[in-house]
Amino acid sequence: xxxxxxxxxxxxxxxxxxxxxxxxxxxxxxxxxxxxxxxxxxxxxxxxxxxxxxxxxxxxxxxxxxxxxxxxxxxxxxxxxxxxxxxxxxxxxxxxxxxxxxxxxxxxxxxxxxxxxxxxxxxxxxxxxxxxxxxxxxxxxxxxxxxxxxxxxxxxxxxxxxxxxxxxxxxxxxxxxxxxxxxxxxxxxxxxxxxxxxxxxxxxxxxxxxxxxxxxxxxxxxxxxxxxxxxxxxxxxxxxxxxxxxxxxxxxxxxxxxxxxxxxxxxxxxxxxxxxxxxxxxxxxxxxxxxxxxxxxxxxxxxxxxxxxxxxxxxxxxxxxxxxxxxxxxxxxxxxxxxxxxxxxxxxxxxxxxxxxxxxxxxxxxxxxxxxxxx
Amino acid sequence: xxxxxxxxxxxxxxxxxxxxxxxxxxxxxxxxxxxxxxxxxxxxxxxxxxxxxxxxxxxxxxxxxxxxxxxxxxxxxxxxxxxxxxxxxxxxxxxxxxxxxxxxxxxxxxxxxxxxxxxxxxxxxxxxxxxxxxxxxxxxxxxxxxxxxxxxxxxxxxxxxxxxxxxxxxxxxxxxxxxxxxxxxxxxxxxxxxxxxxxxxxxxxxxxxxxxxxxxxxxxxxxxxxxxxxxxxxxxxxxxxxxxxxxxxxxxxxxxxxxxxxxxxxxxxxxxxxxxxxxxxxxxxxxxxxxxxxxxxxxxxxxxxxxxxxxxxxxxxxxxxxxxxxxxxxxxxxxxxxxxxxxxxxxxxxxxxxxxxxxxxxxxxxxxxxxxxxxxxxxxxxxxxxxxxxxxxxxxxxxxxxxxxxxxxxxxxxxxxxxx
Numbered sequence: 001x002x003x004x005x006x007x008x009x010x011x012x013x014x015x016x017x018x019x020x021x022x023x024x025x026x027x028x029x030x031x032x033x034x035x036x037x038x039x040x041x042x043x044x045x046x047x048x049x050x051x052x053x054x055x056x057x058x059x060x061x062x063x064x065x066x067x068x069x070x071x072x073x074x075x076x077x078x079x080x081x082x083x084x085x086x087x088x089x090x091x092x093x094x095x096x097x098x099x100x101x102x103x104x105x106x107x108x109x110x111x112x113x114x115x116x117x118x119x120x121x122x123x124x125x126x127x128x129x130x131x132x133x134x135x136x137x138x139x140x141x142x143x144x145x146x147x148x149x150x151x152x153x154x155x156x157x158x159x160x161x162x163x164x165x166x167x168x169x170x171x172x173x174x175x176x177x178x179x180x181x182x183x184x185x186x187x188x189x190x191x192x193x194x195x196x197x198x199x200x201x202x203x204x205x206x207x208x209x210x211x212x213x214x215x216x217x218x219x220x221x222x223x224x225x226x227x228x229x230x231x232x233x234x235x236x237x238x239x240x241x242x243x244x245x246x247x248x249x250x251x252x253x254x255x256x257x258x259x260x261x262x263x264x265x266x267x268x269x270x271x272x273x274x275x276x277x278x279x280x281x282x283x284x285x286x287x288x289x290x291x292x293x294x295x296x297x298x299x300x301x302x303x304x305x306x307x308x309x310x311x312x313x314x315x316x317x318x319x320x321x322x323x324x325x326x327x328x329x330x331x332x333x334x335x336x337x338x339x340x341x342x343x344x345x346x347x348x349x350x351x352x353x354x355x356x357x358x359x360x361x362x363x364x365x366x367x368x369x370x371x372x373x374x375x
Numbered sequence: 376x377x378x379x380x381x382x383x384x385x386x387x388x389x390x391x392x393x394x395x396x397x398x399x400x401x402x403x404x405x406x407x408x409x410x411x412x413x414x415x416x417x418x419x420x421x422x423x424x425x426x427x428x429x430x431x432x433x434x435x436x437x438x439x440x441x442x443x444x445x446x447x448x449x450x451x452x453x454x455x456x457x458x459x460x461x462x463x464x465x466x467x468x469x470x471x472x473x474x475x476x477x478x479x480x481x482x483x484x485x486x487x488x489x490x491x492x493x494x495x496x497x498x499x500x501x502x503x504x505x506x507x508x509x510x511x512x513x514x515x516x517x518x519x520x521x522x523x524x525x526x527x528x529x530x531x532x533x534x535x536x537x538x539x540x541x542x543x544x545x546x547x548x549x550x551x552x553x554x555x556x557x558x559x560x561x562x563x564x565x566x567x568x569x570x571x572x573x574x575x576x577x578x579x580x581x582x583x584x585x586x587x588x589x590x591x592x593x594x595x596x597x598x599x600x601x602x603x604x605x606x607x608x609x610x611x612x613x614x615x616x617x618x619x620x621x622x623x624x625x626x627x628x629x630x631x632x633x634x635x636x637x638x639x640x641x642x643x644x645x646x647x648x649x650x651x652x653x654x655x656x657x658x659x660x661x662x663x664x665x666x667x668x669x670x671x672x673x674x675x676x677x678x679x680x681x682x683x684x685x686x687x688x689x690x691x692x693x694x695x696x697x698x699x700x701x702x703x704x705x706x707x708x709x710x711x712x713x714x715x716x717x718x719x720x721x722x723x724x725x726x727x728x729x730x731x732x733x734x735x736x737x738x739x740x741x742x743x744x745x746x747x748x749x750x751x752x753x754x755x756x757x758x759x760x761x762x763x764x765x766x767x768x769x770x771x772x773x774x775x776x777x778x779x780x781x782x783x784x785x786x787x788x789x790x791x792x793x794x795x
Contacts, residue, residue, distance in 0.1 A: 056746065058743060059743065059746065061739065061742075062739065062743055088500075088504075088527070091503050091505065092739055094528050095739075095740065096743075097710075098744070098747075099711060102747055102751075103747075115530070117527040119540075120500050120504070121524075125543075125547065127540065131540045134536060285508070288504065288507050288508075288523060291508075292511075292515070314464075316466070317739075319464075319467055319505050319508065319739075322464040322466060323463075323471075323505070323508035323509065323511070323512060326461055326463060327512070327515060329462060
């Protein structure tokens with residue numbers, strides 16, 4: 001798979017107007033409806049090999065997502081991106097806009113920036129929903145000014161339909177992997193590629209993968225594990241996991257499941273659409289009002305998918321994730337699920353053997369003498 | 376506050392002794408009233424505590440303040456370790472770890488015996504969203520309702536739409552307490568409380584203003600210690616009286632020629648939360664070098680609007696409006712430009728020679744702008760700056776010698792600049 005910067009180069013060569021969106025759940029449909037190509041700036045850990053520029057602005061205890069994003073924007077944002085979008089997804093990301101703008105301005109390369117505050121209180125409260133709708137209206141006006149074209153309900157509905165389709169296909173592909181009909185490593189790679197690819201191109205890629213999965217269950221008997229974290233681990237670790245005889249029966253990864261699990265009702269009204277989107281979003285540590293639903297959601301999935309082991313892929317320094325781990329671990333142990341906690345920092349990408357050993361040991365524990373080798 | 380005979384060292388004078396009494400009394404009163412049936416609210420520091428004074432029998436506790444106290448009293452490490460033993464990562468904020476370690480061990484090892492169990496948790500997300508995650512731990516462990524105040528981050532002055540949004544949330548907070556406690560909110564009581572807070576903050580700024588004197592009448596360490604009752608006694612006559620006396624006493628000392636660092640050669644500014652476990656050591660050692668951290672962004676922001684220094688005074692109108700407008704009286708909810716604006720004002724006002732950016736692993740929101748802020752201050756004002764690594768409450772993540780190597784280098788840079 002092409003690296004993140006190379007993908008953006010290709011898109012720019014096609015004459016597209018790219019909006020670099022800060023993670024995690026930006027309003028992609030709305031940006032798309034204005035003829036823009038939104039890309040979500042995460043999943044670059046294996047593509048960004050130097051953090052020299054980012055390190056001039058961020059201390060090393062910023063998470064890898066923020067550091068990679070910063071490196072890309074500062075080094076090549078001016079040539080690969082046409083604008084930036086961010087919302088208050090987390091404390092680290094909210095601190096970044098001025099830092100990045102200052103770095104770009106210093107080099108005479110300012111990028112237009114769209115900012116939005118998404119309520120962190122339940123949208124069931126009328127004033128919170130009203131506040132969100134105001135923010136959406138404001139964003140629409142800003143996008144109209146930026147693109148020079150008026151908002152179109154028809155175009156928005158088309159964009160919504162495309163993203164709906166993409167989410168459904170992501171779910172289908174994940175299901176194929178969960179049933180052992182498709183490699184989860186491949187599944188994760190294909191889904192994650194959507195963050196750097198136009199939705200129109202991502203849909204056929206997903207369809208093709210689903211078709212290739214076929215109907216034969218080639219590994220469904222292997223012990224099922226569930227992965228959780230912000231990003232999937234490096235591909236080599238996913239491959240290790242599958243080679244060691246485990247099957248990824250489910251995931252709770254922000255860049256994967258949490259991004260496509262909930263599909264709002266299709267409508268041509270962006271205010272209604274995003275109220276539904278953020279109110280009913282699959283639980284995520286960063287969507288504060290959803291936190292109470294998270295333990296129950298994972299418990300349900302663990303039971304439904306017969307999960308035997310749970311692997312936390314900790315994004316080093318992501319406190320949102322780490323605050324919830326002890327409670328989650330307690331619930332999982334009560335459910336009889338074994339837990340493995342891994343922690344990935346930027347430096348770990350060069351030293352993965354320790355992780356491989358731990359995954360293999362975890363696999364041996366789950367298999368306990370059963371035939372667990374790769375089908 | 377320090378005395379002339381012991382430069383930079385903490386020797387309690389009248390204000391210091393009174394402060395100890397206030398804090399001890401505040402925690403004792405909190406425990407007593409809770410045991411007598413008061414409705415207990417745990418809050419994040421920016422939550423408008425004055426609102427609770429609008430009720431007959433509501434008391435509040437501030438876990439962040441309690442954690443700082445624990446760290447200052449040397450209990451930070453053992454309490455952090457308790458939380459870590461329960462599975463909480465060492466990368467989490469040390470305030471949170473101290474507080475979780477205390478709460479889940481029944482208050483053992485806490486100098487205040489912990490905090491009384493809450494009836495309601497109220498956090499906000501403009502200082503940091505992690506407070507929400509931290510309070511959620513108790514919310515789910517104890518099945519206590521948790522209300523979040525969602526305060527939009529400020530890249531510029533607070534917007535009217537954000538102000539209205541905050542006001543609506545205050546309404547929710549009041550109704551929630553009324554429903555849960557069965558008590559009726561009295562806005563006149565809240566108004567009186569807000570008036571007292573506003574006056575107290577004016578006195579607070581008067582106290583801080585003695586940092587402009589040469590030599591400075593205060594150290595930032597004094598302000599770190601003296602800020603405690605803002606968190607435990609907000610909206611009270613006691614707070615106003617204390618800060619008035621504190622400012623009066625400081626003024627008297629300045630007039631009498633009593634200064635914390637009489638041989639002050641270097642006037643420094645501190646950017647970040649106080650290093651609670653190092654107050655005595657750091658102030659004393661700096662004083663021996665003729666250096667005084669006279670000012671701190673952590674304490675000069677209190678009572679001011681975004682990017683400003685002067686207090687935002689209550690005009691006698693709607694107390695909720697004043698509280699809503701002042702929902703960003705901390706540095707963390709401010710963007711880079713706003714922080715820089717206030718910092719430049721203080722550097723000029725207090726004739727600062729150098730700035731210490733304390734990079735604090737436990738507070739990313741405070742720290743993750745500092746590298747750029749440092750560059751801006753250095754380039755725009757030509758002021759020498761350094762960055763040192765600290766953790767506000769976990770002493771295990773601090774190296775005194777490494778920090779002082781850089782602090783001494785800062786003093787050398789100042790000397791070098793003067794020589795040019």
